[in-house]
Amino acid sequence: xxxxxxxxxxxxxxxxxxxxxxxxxxxxxxxxxxxxxxxxxxxxxxxxxxxxxxxxxxxxxxxxxxxxxxxxxxxxxxxxxxxxxxxxxxxxxxxxxxxxxxxxxxxxxxxxxxxxxxxxxxxxxxxxxxxxxxxxxxxxxxxxxxxxxxxxxxxxxxxxx
Amino acid sequence: xxxxxxxxxxxxxxxxxxxxxxxxxxxxxxxxxxxxxxxxxxxxxxxxxxxxxxxxxxxxxxxxxxxxxxxxxxxxxxxxxxxxxxxxxxxxxxxxxxxxxxxxxxxxxxxxxxxxxxxxxxxxxxxxxxxxxxxxxxxxxxxxxxxxxxxxxxxxxxxxxxxxxxxxxxxxxxxxxxxxxxxxxxxxxxxxxxxxxxxxxxxxxxxxxxxxxxxxxxxxxxxxxxxxxxxxxxxxxxxxxxxxxxxxxxxxxxxxxxxxxxxxxxxxxxxxxxxxxxxxxxxxxxxxxxxxxxxxxxxxxxxxxxxxxxxxxxxxxxxxxxxxxxxxxxxxxxxxxxxxxxxxxxxxxxxxxxxxxxxxxxxxxxxxxxxxxxxxxxxxxxxxxxxxxxxxxxxxxxxxxxxxxxxxxxxxxxxxxxxxxxxxxxxxxxxxxxxxxxxxxxxxxxxxxxxxxxxxxxxxxx
Numbered sequence: 001x002x003x004x005x006x007x008x009x010x011x012x013x014x015x016x017x018x019x020x021x022x023x024x025x026x027x028x029x030x031x032x033x034x035x036x037x038x039x040x041x042x043x044x045x046x047x048x049x050x051x052x053x054x055x056x057x058x059x060x061x062x063x064x065x066x067x068x069x070x071x072x073x074x075x076x077x078x079x080x081x082x083x084x085x086x087x088x089x090x091x092x093x094x095x096x097x098x099x100x101x102x103x104x105x106x107x108x109x110x111x112x113x114x115x116x117x118x119x120x121x122x123x124x125x126x127x128x129x130x131x132x133x134x135x136x137x138x139x140x141x142x143x144x145x146x147x148x149x150x151x152x153x154x155x156x157x158x159x160x161x
Numbered sequence: 162x163x164x165x166x167x168x169x170x171x172x173x174x175x176x177x178x179x180x181x182x183x184x185x186x187x188x189x190x191x192x193x194x195x196x197x198x199x200x201x202x203x204x205x206x207x208x209x210x211x212x213x214x215x216x217x218x219x220x221x222x223x224x225x226x227x228x229x230x231x232x233x234x235x236x237x238x239x240x241x242x243x244x245x246x247x248x249x250x251x252x253x254x255x256x257x258x259x260x261x262x263x264x265x266x267x268x269x270x271x272x273x274x275x276x277x278x279x280x281x282x283x284x285x286x287x288x289x290x291x292x293x294x295x296x297x298x299x300x301x302x303x304x305x306x307x308x309x310x311x312x313x314x315x316x317x318x319x320x321x322x323x324x325x326x327x328x329x330x331x332x333x334x335x336x337x338x339x340x341x342x343x344x345x346x347x348x349x350x351x352x353x354x355x356x357x358x359x360x361x362x363x364x365x366x367x368x369x370x371x372x373x374x375x376x377x378x379x380x381x382x383x384x385x386x387x388x389x390x391x392x393x394x395x396x397x398x399x400x401x402x403x404x405x406x407x408x409x410x411x412x413x414x415x416x417x418x419x420x421x422x423x424x425x426x427x428x429x430x431x432x433x434x435x436x437x438x439x440x441x442x443x444x445x446x447x448x449x450x451x452x453x454x455x456x457x458x459x460x461x462x463x464x465x466x467x468x469x470x471x472x473x474x475x476x477x478x479x480x481x482x483x484x485x486x487x488x489x490x491x492x493x494x495x496x497x498x499x500x501x502x503x504x505x506x507x508x509x510x511x512x513x514x515x516x517x518x519x520x521x522x523x524x525x526x527x528x529x530x531x532x533x534x535x536x537x538x539x540x541x542x543x544x545x546x547x548x549x550x551x552x553x554x555x556x557x558x559x560x561x562x563x564x565x566x567x568x569x570x571x572x573x574x575x576x577x578x579x580x581x582x583x584x585x586x587x588x589x590x591x592x593x594x595x596x597x598x599x600x601x602x603x604x605x606x607x608x609x610x611x612x613x614x615x616x617x618x619x620x621x622x623x
Contacts, residue, residue: 022214026275027271136263136269150533152264159263160259160260160272
């Protein structure tokens with residue numbers, strides 16, 4: 001191995017190291033912070049919200065036991081008609097570990113709804129059982145809808161763009 | 162910084178030209194390199210370091226490959242290509258990959274929010290061209306890092322091509338001849354490009370944006386929107402390419418044409434010989450031919466076309482839309498090659514309409530944000546989910562854009578450019594009429610620039 005070879009080998013090692021440092025610096029410096037409004041729009045675009053109404057803080061507390069003031073952002077839609085079960089909850093948690101608690105609250109809500117329609121609402125029950133619950137800390141999506149899978153796709157897409 | 166901006170036209174360009182021509186020949190590449198880095202840093206101060214890294218890395222790898230030509234050059238080439246593709250993949254495709262892994266497996270990858278460095282796809286392909294050309298012996302390695310840096314970062318074609326293959330420009334980087342004639346040609350190219358972008362593409366873009374923003378579409382409005390985009394993207398991109406070629410000429414470079422009246426093509430195969438020629442040439446030279454091209458069995462050939470076009474689609478963007486768009490063209494090309502060629506050859510006039518129809522359908526995948534949206538828009542073009550065949554909005558945009566559409570068609574066919582070039586090539590070609598026309602076009606475009614908001618080129622995002 002002559003002087004040139006050693007120099008080139010050293011340069012290559014240095015350049016690979018430099019690339020790793022540069023990319024890791026960029027990754028650490030990049031704040032991953034999707035806009036909640038854009039995420040909400042991406043999800044809502046996949047759903048037919050006619051026949052649904054936006055829920056307020058009281059409804060959030062009543063259905064999920066969640067305190068709106070504890071969350072960074074949230075949006076809730078429920079069916080206007082009591083015989084419909086369509087529902088959408090999109091949440092941005094305010095602190096670490098909160099997502100797990102919200103998830104439990106949603107799972108509890110699903111059980112309650114299943115219980116409500118068991119026995120006399122087979123169509124509603126079937127729709128509830130197809131619910132989508134997806135989280136990607138600090139965001140969580142819960143949907144009961146014929147278009148739940150599309151809403152999930154919109155949610156994931158919104159997280160990355 | 163974009164070419165179609167007041168600062169570029171009236172400050173950056175005159176200063177760079179003055180500095181270039183006042184400097185002695187031996188430092189002119191250095192002057193252009195400095196100007197190019199400033200040009201890039203104007204919009205991408207952070208990613209300037211990425212570009213400098215790319216210059217340094219590929220410069221070293223070029224030397225490494227050249228020195229090992231008879232020994233382990235293949236391993237060095239592989240390493241060089243890998244690092245370039247990793248950088249491109251990280252910035253351009255990581256989000257797409259992470260999204261799809263999460264979508265299909267539920268596995269969450271770390272999320273990164275990094276904007277795509279402008280021009281990355283273009284200068285990465287140029288870097289790959291350099292490494293492969295040196296490896297193949299098509300060009301010798303560049304000893305002067307300033308000249309090599311200029312090849313990677315040259316501002317006329319830095320952010321949206323044409324993609325210059327190293328072997329085509331190697332000699333010009335070492336020595337080129339500037340002349341008043343060439344400079345004059347360059348100015349004309351630049352004015353044509355500026356006019357295409359500012360007068361045609363931006364106005365067509367306004368029609369397309371208005372149509373796609375409508376709450377509901379009729380068949381007519383959907384076609385008006387698609388037609389507007391079809392010509393917007395042509396004038397936007399070919400305008401940029403003309404400006405790049407013109408700027409190159411002003412500094413003594415000869416860059417190859419990137420468009421050759423693609424909307425006059427009589428088949429999809431011909432369309433792709435006329436559209437974004439430098440990208441097609443790159444894929445042919447560095448992917449398609451090494452895979453065996455068409456000198457293999459039918460099955461292999463079909464596989465080669467599918468792969469090359471899926472990659473061509475992905476090159477344009479990290480989205481399934483672009484993959485489907487690429488595959489759409491691969492299917493059309495395969496059909497033309499094996500089934501339709503004899504049919505299209507027998508319908509001389511209709512085949513242009515057949516090509517335009519398929520190209521317009523293809524652009525829907527390009528401008529739609531998602532595959533779903535593309536499906537809905539295509540459905541509207543063919544009468545699905547529409548308010549009717551026509552509606553007031555469709556009629557309004559058609560009637561108010563008729564002159565613009567007509568001009569777009571006229572300038573897309575070779576007649577006007579042939580007449581202009583023919584007259585300019587005559588000894589008395591610099592007729593007062595042509596000169597006045599060009600000054601008029603330039604001043605009109607400049608007036609638009611003053612009033613226009615920021616209008617970047619469509620191909621910047623690739």
